[in-house]
Amino acid sequence: MTGRLGLAVAVAAVAAVPSVAPTYHVLLMLPFMAYGVVLLGLNLLFGYTGLVSFGHALFIGIGAYTGAFLTSNFGVRSLEAIVLTAALLGAVVAAPVGTLCVRYVKIYFGMLTLAFGMVFYTFVLKFYRLTGGDEGTPYLRPSLLGFGLEGIPKTDYLTGPYYYYSLVVLVLAAAVMWRIVRSPFGLCLKTIRDNPAKAETLGIGVGRYRWYAFMISAVYASVGGALLGAPIGNVDPTLVYWTHSGNIVFMTLLGGFASFFGPILGAFVFIYLEDFLKSLVPSYWRLIFGALLAAIVIFAPGGLMGLVRRAGALRA
């Protein structure tokens, strides 16, 4: 019950941000919500199925480039159409990629996903006639629910309609994921994570279930990518580079992969901390980030949620 109340408070707080916080902070919330969607999907693989992908930037890239292509080259401006196309394309790419990747686990799974991510990176970087190479492709302002919204200034658009649109997508994505992980399907995934041999004996098609998890996480990452690209206004290959894949795994670990909301918290802390450190110590924020990641890996593998839980257990 307290959990539900806390959740309602959190959503209400996020919804209230545009009316109370300065524009700058409101704009920072946009990537947070986009990453939130990505990480919900990533954690279905990482936390629930036990497969760590080092190539999920591939799907963020597919989502973002879908938006860029549709708005710049095909004249499609509806964000609903973009999100649906991104989800569809993410699934189309994930089907064969996932088939090959889920045949392996652990380090081999990570390496194979990294290799696929880098194939896509090289593709968007080198085929510049199609993708604009390292210059990228513009992601024009999408229309929301059929409203063009061309007349209002960019900041008003992003902190107003686009903000709430992102929030609704995030809440919907979380609600659907909540159902997924609580379903028999979600329980099967956890069994596969903890003991694949036993899962197989129980009649769970381990490979098939891993593939489903891969597909769902890819669709989530693509949708998140589509949301991530619009506020930036330009989609370039750095979005697909392997270090970006590493960063989203970092976010998941930071918040806590063992908890449903951990990754979302991780995205929030990561983005604010990154922004804070970049302005405070522009030349060595990565150093501090690296040290932080090392500290989490060594001392608090459960992430922030793990720390909260540990503190709670101590008090009880």
Place this chain on the structure above:
Amino acid sequence: MIQHVVSVLMSGIFHASILFLVSAGLQVVFGVQKIFNLACGSFYALGAYVGVSAVQAYAAAGGPPAFFIVPLVLGGLLIGIVGVVVERGLLRFVYDRDETFQLLLTFALVLMLEDAIRLTWGTSPLSTGGMYLVYGQVRILGAAVPVYNLIVIAASLAIAVGIGALLTRTAFGRIIRAAAGNREMAEALGVDMRRLYAVVFTLGTALGTIGGALVIPATAAMSEMGIELIVEAFAVVVIGGLGSMRGAFVGALVVGVLRAVAISVYPEVEMLLIYLIVIAVLVLRPRGLFGAAATAT
């Protein structure tokens, strides 16, 4: 025509020699400690910067240009010491953790080292100036090849032979192979794992830093060079097979030469071709050309 082919091949083999050194470092660490060290590219970048500084200091002190290779190699080797610091200070805490955490810890190292390098040497590319052509060029079938490249190729071959001899002919090499094959058994037989891990990780690090130092006269040190090289070294070890030295050698040749050929024939496909090969290898023969059996399912 033949001239062009030779010059492409030679530049490919030069690149392969460097790639071999870095990948060999990756392999020895993976073989014994079962850690895939994403930071091996960062060690390579570190070696490159230290190499530049050593050569610049040497030139400023008035050392004869013909021997610039001495401070270069010494600098590259000495900074390999950083391996002990990393192993004792960070890695040893996560040996009993899931490999995901080990991988992430090396990713943390990548982030830290990138900024450590920027803080120490700044952001603009550094080079050793005109040292590269101090040894002149030779003509091989009409193609001009810098003698320095030949020296690096020879040095890399010598290191390959040296590692081979170390692993197969010495007691220490037998211990390394025993620990790689069965850690518990080696430990039960009295191998001091703490020491072995520190030595192996330092060896792996030094292979990366020396690779970085050796490449630098031919190019310029840049802070992104590490994270760019790691994906190539990654391709090398996947093609060759994780943990295998022979695999690192063959994989480096495949990646180095193919990359050079692709750049000269059809630049758009450069790395794309290599990643496609990586995927083909992972799918068709996940243990690589020389690797031990892969952990499937």
